[in-house]
Amino acid sequence: MTTREEISTGSSRAKIISTCTELFLEHGFAGTSMSAIAKACQMTKASLYYHFSGKEDLFIACVTDGYGVALRALQSIVADETAAPHDKLKRALIALYETTISSPVGRMSPLIAEVSRAFPSVARSFHSEYIAPQQALLWQIIEAGIASGDFRAVDRKQLFHIVFGPMVTLSLSREMFASFDDLDEHFPVEELRDSHIEVIIRMIRA
Amino acid sequence: MTTREEISTGSSRAKIISTCTELFLEHGFAGTSMSAIAKACQMTKASLYYHFSGKEDLFIACVTDGYGVALRALQSIVADETAAPHDKLKRALIALYETTISSPVGRMSPLIAEVSRAFPSVARSFHSEYIAPQQALLWQIIEAGIASGDFRAVDRKQLFHIVFGPMVTLSLSREMFASFDDLDEHFPVEELRDSHIEVIIRMIRA
């Protein structure tokens, strides 16, 4: 399934988006100039304006671009009918860590915060097209577990607070302190992830 | 105890810092111009440059300014010799929520992420003068509880992951989605805080 954008203007657009996403992640929205983007893409500013109506449009494309990919991994786990609730939950949490910490969309949260007042529509889209679907998918697993008696009945918002909080903060911390040479020692992803998953499992087990 | 800055140039500096902090929080670092700051402070750019050597210096002052106040609440809780470990922990967590979500320093995390590559020294200062002392203070309570047999022996990093993760993410979310008119319904601070505290207590209780 290819989206309309992917076939309309070919690969130039895709190349700009991926190059540009890196720049935004590294320097922020206001800190990344159209000139810098053009240079990194090895083209002129005028060419950028052929593909995108402006800087805001370009930013929205960068944010939106990864929604599908980021959600797909989770979707396939939810769709798996053979696995037990505990297993599905564990795999879903690992996938969420991967997405939140390593994928562009996940790492873009601080950027959304930066532009949210100037462009509230970006924040709305981020929530309705990424955050909300992600939560809905995870909740499908939880609900099935509750129905089958494997999980305790838990409050949705309170659970999400405990589930997403640590992974998002870990992502933010790793962006904030990216310049530290002992980053992985301060913020070891797998070690923190695994102990976090244990806490969640203990919390929700019936 | 007054710092050297507080007495040297009087109240102009303090006024600039508080006004400027609001602007940075609202528009980000690169998104806030010296002209806008001058206007909000009801003075000219040249006057700003009399008090601060440049925009970066001004930003550092805004971030650094709140360290003391933010840590003081926690310090007084740690210093209390009469309270039991459980009580101290609970009070400390409530104080941390207050600081992380409502104080300027706490809300500045996304900003640090924004400028961290351009000015790694800001990130280092934020970590060594704010994050690390905060963690050290909390850890004093935990250690005392472990020594007295009230708390289980827990891994420091893993505990911090569960403790700070949700509150930082809640702060970030409230910044990201500040434009939502149903913000408090999506992200109700006290409800989420209290259930989070229960999880922590259950997790650490001997």
Next chain:
DNA sequence: GTCTATACAGTGATAGAC
């Protein structure tokens, strides 16, 4: 679809009067 050239408002920062 990509280029050169350009418009022009806004940027951080400074000099020097008061």
Next chain:
DNA sequence: GTCTATCACTGTATAGAC
């Protein structure tokens, strides 16, 4: 300690040739 005036530069965005 605050001002006016100005600096050199970069910002986003566009017009029009190829």
